[in-house]
Amino acid sequence: MSAEAEADGQSSRIEINGVGKRYGDLQVFKDINLEFREREIVTIVGPSGCGKTTLLRCIDGLLPVNEGEIRIEGDVITQPREGVSMVFQHFGLFPWKTVRQNVGYGLKLAGAPRAEIAEKVPYYVDLVGLKGFEDAYPYQLSGGMQQRCGLARALTMEPSVLLMDEPFAAVDAQTREILQFELLKIWRMRPMTMVFVTHSIEEAVLMGDRVVVLKGRPSSVFEVIDVDLPAPRDRSTLAHPRFTEIREHVWTTLMDEVRAAEYELN
Numbered sequence: 305m306s307a308e309a310e311a312d313g314q315s316s317r318i319e320i321n322g323v324g325k326r327y328g329d330l331q332v333f334k335d336i337n338l339e340f341r342e343r344e345i346v347t348i349v350g351p352s353g354c355g356k357t358t359l360l361r362c363i364d365g366l367l368p369v370n371e372g373e374i375r376i377e378g379d380v381i382t383q384p385r386e387g388v389s390m391v392f393q394h395f396g397l398f399p400w401k402t403v404r405q406n407v408g409y410g411l412k413l414a415g416a417p418r419a420e421i422a423e424k425v426p427y428y429v430d431l432v433g434l435k436g437f438e439d440a441y442p443y444q445l446s447g448g449m450q451q452r453c454g455l456a457r458a459l460t461m462e463p464s465v466l467l468m469d470e471p472f473a474a475v476d477a478q479t480r481e482i483l484q485f486e487l488l489k490i491w492r493m494r495p496m497t498m499v500f501v502t503h504s505i506e507e508a509v510l511m512g513d514r515v516v517v518l519k520g521r522p523s524s525v526f527e528v529i530d531v532d533l534p535a536p537r538d539r540s541t542l543a544h545p546r547f548t549e550i551r552e553h554v555w556t557t558l559m560d561e562v563r564a565a566e567y568e569l570n
């Protein structure tokens with residue numbers, strides 16, 4: 305465990321040691337070393353195609369790594385693991401299931417008793433603001449509501465690790481802002497290790513206790529930025545001078561990469 309994690313009294317929950325991933329001849333990333341603590345939100349940004357989704361899938365145990373190892377609570381990950389939930393970019397809902405059935409799906413699959421499902425599903429449906437829509441099908445919901453449903457499904461599993469792959473990318477700006485603050489509120493009620501991939505630098509800084517910047521080809525960790533902004537984060541955070549400072553820093557770091565890619569193309 306790092307001195308930093310120990311200093312704030314938290315153990316590390318996820319350790320990524322020298323991890324590399326290849327698809328055939330394509331080396332997506334290499335030598336990734338990261339540690340995520342028990343109760344923190346780490347956001348990941350990086351150019352499109354640098355391997356953010358791939359990394360989440362490796363942590364989730366859906367994809368094997370080619371070099372190094374990923375450990376969760378000490379165990380090397382070789383397959384999906386209890387306590388780890390993922391929220392996908394495109395909701396990942398079953399169109400033929402209602403909100404209630406979609407939210408309860410994970411529990412049902414895990415073989416949870418009927419009584420537990422009957423208790424937890426309404427609780428999380430309510431928590432994400434979908435009360436009254438239990439019997440609706442995904443096509444009857446807005447994008448924001450579908451994302452709430454996907455989030456509720458992950459939360460019903462009461463995960464200790466929540467992996468989120470651009471969860472709010474497909475919703476409009478206002479809904480996105482509402483969902484961001486609601487997610488932070490939910491996280492404060494039940495803090496866990498949250499790894500949150502986003503294309504939005506603003507979102508990365510707003511949500512993250514730390515921001516990981518992936519860069520290069522193959523990519524690796526270019527920088528890990530501590531977001532020393534006051535908690536709880538709310539709308540006023542967006543106007544904080546330090547927020548602007550960190551956002552500009554991340555932006556410049558990423559733009560260098562985009563410019564370099566353009567130069568190569570020319």
Ligand SMILES: Nc1ncnc2c1ncn2[C@@H]1O[C@H](COP(=O)(O)OP(=O)(O)OP(=O)(O)O)[C@@H](O)[C@H]1O
Pocket residue numbers: 327330332350351352353354355356357358359
């Ligand atoms: N199943 C696969 N087989 C082969 N190559 C893949 C596969 N999945 C992803 N790739 C390639 O690996 C690289 C990383 O993909 P990945 O989806 O992880 O990137 P990303 O950072 O999530 O991108 P984005 O920001 O656009 O979502 C890309 O070059 C992609 O084409």
Ligand SMILES: [Mg+2]
Pocket residue numbers: 356357358469
């Ligand atoms: Mg992706």
